[in-house]
Amino acid sequence: MSGRLTANEVAERLGVELATVYAYASRGSLTRHAGPDGRSSAYDADEVELLARRARPRSTRRRPGAVDVVIGTTVSEIGDGWVRYRDHDLIDLVTWARFEDACQLLWTGDLAEPEPTPDPSDGSERDRLAVVAAVERATAALPSQAPVTARLVTGAAAASPWIPRATTTESSVLGASLVVEALIASLPLLGRAAPDGASVAGRLWPRVSEQAPTPARLRALDTTLVLLAEHELATSTLAVRVAASTRAKPAEAVMAGLGTASGPFHGRAAVRVHRRLAEGLGPSSADALGGFGHPVHEVGDPRFAPMLERVLAIASPRRREVIERYVATPPGAEPPNCDAALGALGFAAAGEPGITEAIFVIARTAGWLAHAFEEADEVPVRFRGRTLYRGPR
Known part of the structure; x- marks a missing residue:
């Protein structure tokens, strides 16, 4: 679909009244353009089609200078209070799926079969x-004190020569799995290495915490990885x-x-929460940097509750009390988000501040690579921004 549609055509396509079309435009869900006569309204057909495919359009709380990018995707869909990975509701999925299942779903569109124990003679x-x-x-x-971002980038760079270019579904999945493996291996080992055939969560835990990898701890980490694996077109994606x-x-x-996620407003947002918890302090601010509120999930981040439930199950009584006190929503504040729960996981696991960044990006690599594979089917170098020069003439 391409071209422009009139307001009446938009209303017919969406199955709504004209007043609703104008409301969508005022909230930023649709972009209004001047019609051919200069007085009427016209709307981009592709943008209307994308909106029509959503269960419910979400309003956007734009900041001055914000830039919206809209592209078509089949990887995931999000709205106020819900997330779907390839048409699978995330909150239903996380009740049983491992991170490996989520990866398989995101990378291929199919849910994974149980994985056999790796054969040392196998090429993969x-x-x-x-x-x-x-x-x-x-x-x-x-250096021993190298930041997490430096380790992750070094790991990805070192692994690159071994990772095949994605040309088939099989090579895509193999390459993606090796990228995840490289990021895990880039982190220092704090406990006993996981045995052969361990899950991603099992291989990652000894690099997150010195605590023993009990089933409950691995479930908490696995749940977190699944919940953070993908979230539509976030900045890093x-x-x-x-x-x-x-x-x-x-x-x-x-x-x-990795470079984009290293900023304090994205992949490192949970680091501040972790530090505040470790110091026994409450939120320094009830905003995104404190683990509260979300630009899409105004009714509450749906990932927070299932993640926190697993985290509280592994926290010591003292740490549980600190976490519960922290996430109790301050008066007038927005609900806590997934960064509050991720920071709580780092604290419950007695990990070093900064380890939550590694957990976040290893999880999000699943979604990143699903989008990368999808982008490979598009016209090369299709992203080309334009500037409005503001310097001296």
């Missing part, structure tokens, strides 16, 4: 071991798609997402 297992060795050699050269549009390889596209 040899590739995994080669990637781990390359990443461990590269990260060994970093847009960066990954832009990189993928240039036909960057999977690891390089992920590096674009």
Whole structure:
């Protein structure tokens, strides 16, 4: 679909009254353009079609200078209080799915079959071991106090030569799995290494915490990974798609997402929450940096409750009390979001502040690569912004 539609055509396509069309435009769900006569309204047909496919359009609380990017996708869909991965409701999915299941769903569109124990003679297992060795050699050269972002970027870069370019579904899944493996291997080992055949959560836990990887702790981490795996066109995901549009390889596209996620308003948002909890303090502010509110989920972040439930189940009584006191919504504040629960996980696991960034980006790599594979089917380098020059003439 392309071109412009009149307000009446939009109302017919959406099945709403004209007044509702104008309300969508005023809230930012549709962009109004001047019609051919200069007086009537016209609307972009592709934008209308995207809106029509949503269960309910969400309003956008724009800040001055905000830039909206709208693209078509089949990877995920979000609205106020709900998230779907390829038409599967996330809150239903997380009741049973492992992170591996979520990855398979996002990367292929199908839910995973139970994975067999890796065979050391299998080529994919040899590739995994080669990637781990390359990443461990590269990260060994970093200072012991190197920030998490530096370790993750180094790991992705070291693994890149071993990761095949995505040309088939099979090569896409293999390459994506190796990127996730590289990010896990880039983190220092704090406890006993996971045994062969361990899940992603099982391999990641000894790099998150010195605590023993009990079933409850692995469930808490696995639930968190599933809930954070994808969230539509977040800033880091847009960066990954832009990189993928240039036909960057999977690891390089992920590096674009890593750089974007390293900001305090995105992948590091939970770090501040973790630090406040570790200091026994309440929120410094009841906003996004404190783990409260969300620009889409105005009724409440649906990922928060299932994540926090798992976290509280593994927290010591003292840490549980600190967490519950922190997330009790301050008067007049918006509901807590997934960053509050992720910070609580880092605290409950007695991890170092900063480890929540690693958990976030390893989880989000699932969605990043799903978008990168989808972008590979689009026209190359289709993202081209324009500037409005404001300097001296």
